[in-house]
Amino acid sequence: MVSPILQLHNINKSFGHVQANKNINLTINKGTIHGIIGENGAGKSTLMSIVYGLYQADSGTIKVNEKEIKLKSPKDSIEHGIGMVHQHFMLVENFTVLENIVLGFEGEVIFGKKLEKAKTDLNNLCKTYSLNVDLNSIISDLSVGFRQRVEILKSLYRGAEVFILDEPTGVLTPQEVDELFKILRSLKEEGKTIVLITHKLNEIMDLTSEVSVMRQGEVVGHTKTDHTNREKLAEMMVGRSVLLRINKSKTQRGDVAFKVENLTVKDDLDVTRVKNVSLEIHAGEILGLAGVTGNGQTELLEALSGIRKVESGEIFLNGKKISDSVEHLNPRELKEKGLAHIPEDRQRMGLVNDFKAYENLIFGYHDQEPYSKSSIMKEHKILDYSKKLMEEYDVRPRSPHLMTSNFSGGNQQKLILSRELNESPKILLVGQPTRGVDIGAIEFIHQRLIDMRDKGAAILLVSVELEEVLSLSDRIVVMFDGKIVGERINKDVSDRELGLLMAGVA
């Protein structure tokens, strides 16, 4: 017998002029795993924040177990059995697991008996769902996978019947994803309901029994997962048909264009993050660098692009030494030598958010002819150039005067791409090119990178999205704890094998 546990009727929510949710109707059945899929900015997270009581809907009704409820704060939703695991974990990092879980539900003014009881209850829950979490660990000592389990345990302890998980796999290794899915299935077996928000088609196909698709703030489709496939879902998400597999010809591999020897790099806190790394990238090839976030990829990219000092080791460009511990070329000098860098964090390093699009597009060339003469910038020239770039890279909307922060993630990334690729660099360092970018733009960006490779550029692709690394790279290296722990030719490697390398166990 199927009965609805959560029903949403005509939910609307606006932020200023942006309508994030439009007339949403959604029914979640008890004991199911229900997927909600949509691109970034489709309004999935906003909708779920409304269900969790973090935001208040402008209009519409919410029913739990067919009874209408009012949600003024998360307190109300928790009382009605709704739990949420946020994309960014809601944990206090210097607290213990126990402290994080009882926060707000201490049940006593002075810690004592109730805290002891909570410990027993939590240990029992851990056993039932094989969560394996030590209650006395400090959160900052736990891996991301375990932090997520703490979040699940927290919802369980607070009596959740419906679990909302917002993009739960974004930061996990493939093995951690398997573990998570096991936990979710065991929750379902115990009669709990799970709402899985994601933009990853595989997850929907693997785990859910029903799926709703969101696009531009609206629910554009509902279906049983058995009755659909990846292509159909992708089409519904984007509103047009999408190429999921990239068209890639065989590589025309040239000479070594970029070489790193025994590189060691420290971060701002003087911790060694890159340990004795050696790499070679040939012209006309994409070298994928896989790894879980925070294993030294950021510092490596920064050192290679001349932003960060090299502790020891050497970097060669076309056989000539460009950097070692004594001196290194700055990003500008590297650019003149044909090296371009698309930074990992586009908001912080790639763009100035409070500048207009054309100002960001001219950055780095702003003092060169014909865009500038005797230190005075030539505005028409710059605008003409910007329009041309925006046309060529399909940046929408095509208005050079628009503030950069008003472009979507995908279009911001296209701005950077157009600026960096326009000069046809010989070496291209790319960090997380499609983080927070919608499917349509991903397709475009991937195609551009392949085009660059075919033109003979040597490309280093750093990404935490394994799928991306697998679909673009010719060769893959895996980084763990600052070291390169494995190198594979793309043809003969499985994501399982890479996952083990990424987790540092192979």
Added chain:
Amino acid sequence: MEFLSDIASLTNSTLRISTPLVFAAMAGIFAERSGVIDFSLEGKMLMAAFVAAVGSYFFGNPWVGLLMAIVVCVSLSMLHGFASVTHKGDQVVSCVAINILIIGLTTALAAAWFGQAGLTPTLTDDQRFLEITLPFTDALREIPIIGLIYSDILSGHYIFVYLAYLSVPIVYWIVFKTSFGLRVRAVGENPSAVDTAGINVFAMRYKALAINGVLIAFAGAHLSTAVNANFFREMSAGRGYLALAAMIFGKWHPKTALIACLLFGFTDALQIRLQGVELPTIGTIPVQLIQAVPYILTVVLLAGFVGKAIAPRAIGQPYIKER
């Protein structure tokens, strides 16, 4: 024996001089652990001193003065909260505004009410707190060591001195052993975690600020109705800032903050003791240099050690729920 009594009197004055610092540091711990910077300890201490002195004078009872100081300081903390928690203003700016307001306000009000810019009338013994002599002080004085500690160091302080040192374990207990303390600490580290647990972030910060107001009122009352018998202009003399430094040096922890306060108190006691004293080979040290010692120490300690102190993660950031 003279050496021992020197030590005793130095310890005695260290305890007394550290008192307002301890209250202020404990007050600061509450505000800052909840994520609200409190630079206005200085201003609030000054205001408390003024209100306590005025209240005690008009009502003839120092307890009434203290109570009024508490009410006014809690109100000032709420004002700081209104600007920086509710309206998400810059916390430092709000504090600076409060500090400047109070320097002017106390001087102006004193002039309007008593005809003397920045001075309140001298309080009689009935109108102020007096030193408390502990029982058996005289009887125990003759016992070596114990007598010295009990009669010469512990006895004969104002009530605030005892309250200040009593407040440290209480603050520790509240912050680390109660659910309220857990929530205060959580709201200063990750307010989103508190919000998603169904607790009102703003209410938590206001509660922490209210306690902050109560504690800082004691520091001010100690200055104008106990150690002194009136209020005078800028009598807090940077103690609020010094307490803030002690709190940071003590890593936002009551126990280590207490040690830092005592250290500052000790250097101050020492400088008073050293004034005019001829030291062998060095001669007389200029008063100005000696007086600067506590401040130099602050700078050195903060520059040298505070690098390792980790502030509450969300400090200084107004909590914004919707994007």
